[in-house]
């Protein structure tokens with residue numbers, strides 16, 4: 001049986017090594033790779049490119065897409081000027097993610113969107129973001145934990161009859177590294193988890209397409225938390241259908 005191929009959206013950093021100072025490197029965090037491997041699939045990194053036609057080829061090649069964490073989404077793409085609290089943006093990365101979402105969705109292939117991935121999935125479908133969590137009136141929990149990324153720090157409440165509930169149950173403790181969050185929910189989606197201060201922690205698309213977004217980082221927890229690994233297993237199971 002052919003193993004599923006899972007595309008992991010790439011990002012870019014500048015080398016600070018003397019000899020290659022300023023050189024751009026395409027990469028993903030290895031936790032995504034390891035979580036896909038443990039689930040029995042084949043991970044491939046999808047580098048940032050500026051050709052829509054070639055991103056379409058990425059989408060044809062893969063059986064499922066993971067949208068990864070990182071940069072803030074450029075507020076201009078959801079119709080807002082950048083607020084003073086916005087951190088680093090990378091517009092060419094937004095381009096890659098938008099084209100990946102477009103073509104993967106056209107082909108009805110599963111998407112697991114993590115952190116920034118969930119945020120850009122929401123804006124792609126017409127939603128908006130809090131450019132900083134402090135603009136959410138009920139916000140008071142620490143969503144930017146310090147140190148120990150694989151320690152779960154805050155709770156979430158999960159909605160019944162959601163993919164997330166089928167995997168994690170109605171309650172979970174998650175890690176948290178985000179200063180932004182979903183504000184206006186995209187049409188055709190529902191919120192499937194929230195923290196106790198009302199920050200959106202997961203969304204799912206109401207559609208035939210398997211399309212789940214989480215604000216936390218299951219890939220970082222998955223090496224020691226079976227339920228977090230199970231989210232990847234279920235996602236990859238959906239690519240076989």
Ligand SMILES: [Mn+2]
Pocket residue numbers: 142143154175176177178195199201215216
């Ligand atoms: Mn959080």
